[in-house]
Amino acid sequence: MTNDASVLDRFAPKISHEPDPPEKRGVTDSDTMEAIVAALVSAVEAQAAPVPVDEVLFSRLLPLALGSDVDDEFVPLLLEQGGFQLSQPALPRDVPIPSTTTVAIIGAGIAGIVNALAAEDAGVTYEIYDRNHEVGGTWLTTTYPGIGVDTPSVYYSLSREVNPDWSNYYPQGAEYQAYLVSLADRYGLREHTRFGTEVEALWWDEDRRQWQIHSVTREGHREVSHARVVITAAGYLNRPRWPDLPGRESFAGVSVHSARWVSALDLTGKRVAIIGAGCTAVQIVDACVDQVDHLTVFQRQPHWVAPRKRLSDDVPDFRRFLGRHLPYYANWHRLKSYWGTADNNYPVILRDPEWAAEHLSISPANDVLLQMCTEYIDRMFGEGTELAKKVTPDFAPYGKRIIRDPGGYYAALTRDHVDVEASEPAAVNAEGIVTQDGRQIDLDVIIYATGYHLDFLSTVDIRGRDGRTLRAEWGDSPRAYRGGTVPGFPNLFITSAPNYSPGHGAGANFSMEVLAHYIVECLQLMAMRGATTMEVTQQAYDDYVAQIDDAMSRTVWCHTPNAHTYYRSGSGRVVVSTPWRLVDVWHQHRAPIEEHFVLDGRQGESGGGSAAG
Structure with missing residues (x-):
């Protein structure tokens, strides 16, 4: 201060x-x-x-505030991630980005908002396309009971808009959606957004040197508009995945997928089954166990579940008061949260071959987590009991996404009116579910918490140069260079790109902000060189993907083949998480490496701009 x-x-x-x-x-x-x-x-x-924040003093404060030594490489990242300063330009700003560099942002969730604000800061004309009626993305459309995220709420936000007054230590659906709506209000984002408009195709128009954006409105009207640059800000988990169960359509009761929750659904006094044991299922069980008459949990495979460390996730009044009234308090609170859940956690995912040869865990650091989770199982269910065996995984922690108990999940499984089936259902009939051993379970409601298809834009018809499709380029192994760029697809940036999700800590908002910064630096490089198109070279792309795969080979995800996880594509390649420390990802994306791109200054026939056609 x-x-x-x-x-x-x-x-x-x-x-x-x-x-x-x-x-x-x-x-x-x-x-x-x-x-x-x-x-x-x-x-x-x-x-x-x-x-203004003095960087030298800030560096001296860090070890005291964070409780450990902090290497110099982290300091600029922490200034930004703590919200002490905005993302700092890397390239010179003597040449303005021309008005013809129009940007289309596909999606109005948190990634779309981050990129819209970055474009606004850079003075770039942008337009957002979203199929929904409001901003928020997943947080708008997903409303199942207990919805939240394991990332601390104090961190899972925009570094430029640190919320000082969260009511819960972990983001809850309605409160987080209200936060995103407040950003749209504050920055006038709706004025730049085509709501009720779903993008079906993106085709590169070589004559115009622009992207054709083929969209359909909620009323069924089809439109074609244009933009020089496209940023896809749609996540890769959008379409609900329904299990292939015989007789699923024959159930006479209520069937609902967690991603398409029916707000009017009342579970009070109902006989309910939930299929799934991931984060969503855990939150729903925790939220509804006291309502239902009977609950049956079908788990195909157990997850490692970490205990809640506090008695309550409610943020105490003193923290909320200080966040509202004491300058920088919320920033330091955010930064402590980031530091405790980010690269300090990185050793947990790295395999120690000698250790892994004799242990279920992959390293001593990984074993600390395994022992904590195992102790939690023994404490809640009793060591060696049948229920303890059912919920104990046979792979190392982080082999699939680890889950945080919201506070009552394991306790719910011990209740008299709750049963755990350590298998998927065999079939569904009009009355309910048939188990693998032939028992009939009569039900009123079946909840499918069975996740999503791993899309990576596969539902959008994306065609680059010469009609080449992104679907053909990727096949069953999506991959990308920095900024989510792919050869043959000029001026296309994919923010929810393959291998960009922090797998060991922090939150998805980290990679969103890192990529938004990088994309603006790419637009600045184009302006400096008088270029209208920017395209990664095949060599840079191949080398980067090879570096990812090499680093990934030493992580837990490549050494837990028995863990069923959406992190791996059908090819078996790990395509979701990044294998690197977050500080490495941050430094990689400060500015584009010019020789890794082909920059072309030819103008298109229309000279740029966005217009309906």
């Missing part, structure tokens, strides 16, 4: 670090506490406006 380093010199020796959660003071003697409070109050009263 003051950039006064003497405050650090005065108080740092008296502050200790304790893990969070649960919340613990780093100051225990009352005199120091009173002195810090007095200094804070004085600084608040004296501060007329926020002062």
Whole structure:
């Protein structure tokens, strides 16, 4: 607040670090506490406006605030991820991005919002296309009971728009959707958005040097518009996956997929089955166990489940008060959350061959998590019990996405009116479900928490140069160079790109912001070179993918073949998560490497712009 380093010199020796959660003071003697409070109050009263963050002082503060040494390579990342400063330009800004560089953003969820704000900052004309009636994407359309994310809410947000007043430590559906709506309100995003418009095809028009955007409105009207650049901001998990169960359509009760929840559905007093044991199923069971008459959980494969560390996920009033009233408090809270869940967690996914040869876990770091989860199983179900055996995985933690217990999932499985079937159903009939051993379970409601198809834009007809399709380029193994770029598809940036999801920590918002920064730097490079198209070379693309695969070969996902996970495509290649530290991904995307691209300055017939046609 003051950039006064003497405050650090005065108080740092008296502050200790304790893990969070649960919340613990780093100051225990009352005199120091009173002195810090007095200094804070004085600084608040004296501060007329926020002062610029001094990077040297910030570097000195980091070890004290985060509780560990912080290498220099992390400092600029942490300044940005803590929301202390906006993403900093890497290339010179002496040449403006021309008005003919029009951008179409496909999707108005969090990724679309991030890219829209980056385009706005750069003075780039943009338009968002979204099939829904409002911003939010998944958070708008997915409304099952208990919906949330395992990423801490204080971090799962935009670094430029740190929310100081979350009510829950983990993002809950309605509250997070309200956050995204507030961003649309604040920045006027709806004025740039075509709602109720689904993009069916993207075709490169070589004559115009632009993308044709083929869309259909909710009313069935088909349109073709154009943009110089396309940013796809649609996720790769959109279409609900229904299991191939004999007789599924014959059930006389209510069938519902978690991704298409019916708001009027009342589970009170019902006999309910839920198929699935992933994050969604866990949240639904936790939310509805007290409502139902009887619940049967069908798990094809158990997940490792981490215990909740707090008694409650409700953010205490003092934190909310400080977030609202104490400058920078929410920023440091966000940064502590990032630091504790990001690259400090990276060793958990790396395989130690000697260790893995004799253990179910893949490394000592991975084993710490395994032991914590195993202890939780034993504590909740009793060591060696039948139920404990049912919920214990036979692969290392992180082999598939680890789950955080919302607080009542394991406890729910021990209830008298809850049964766990350690297999998929054999069949469905009018009355309910037939188990693998031939038992009939009569039901009123079947909930399919069976996930999504792994799409990676496969539902959109994307054609690049010479009519080449992205579907043919990728086949069963989607891949991309930095910024989600692919040879033969100029000016196309894929934000939910293969191998861009942080698999070991932080949240998807990290990669969204990193790519939004990178895309603007690419547009700036085009402006500097007078180019209208930018296309990654085949060599750079192949080399980058090879580097990904080499790094991936040492991770848990390549050494837990018995874990059923959407991280792997049908080819067996790991296509979702990144194998690198997040700080490495961040530095890779500060600016484009010019020699990795073909930059072409020819103008199209229309000279650019976006227009309905």
